[in-house]
Amino acid sequence: MSTETKGRKCDGKRRYSHLEQATRVRARLILQGAHPAWLRAYACEHCDGFHVGHRPGRRKT
Numbered sequence: 001m002s003t004e005t006k007g008r009k010c011d012g013k014r015r016y017s018h019l020e021q022a023t024r025v026r027a028r029l030i031l032q033g034a035h036p037a038w039l040r041a042y043a044c045e046h047c048d049g050f051h052v053g054h055r056p057g058r059r060k061t
């Protein structure tokens with residue numbers, strides 16, 4: 001396994017360098033039919049960027 005970056009948990013996700021950018025993408029996805037409740041723009045703890053998607057962390061239930 002190569003470890004180019006620490007973690008690589010967000011491999012395959014689109015990364016944004018600004019939260020504002022991620023927020024705008026999220027809004028567009030919602031307009032396209034995505035569910036607002038599980039789409040979030042969040043700061044990634046694995047890289048220095050931001051992602052749009054499910055909020056990381058365990059889900060309850």
Ligand SMILES: [Zn+2]
Pocket residue numbers: 010015044045046047048049050051
């Ligand atoms: Zn990331």
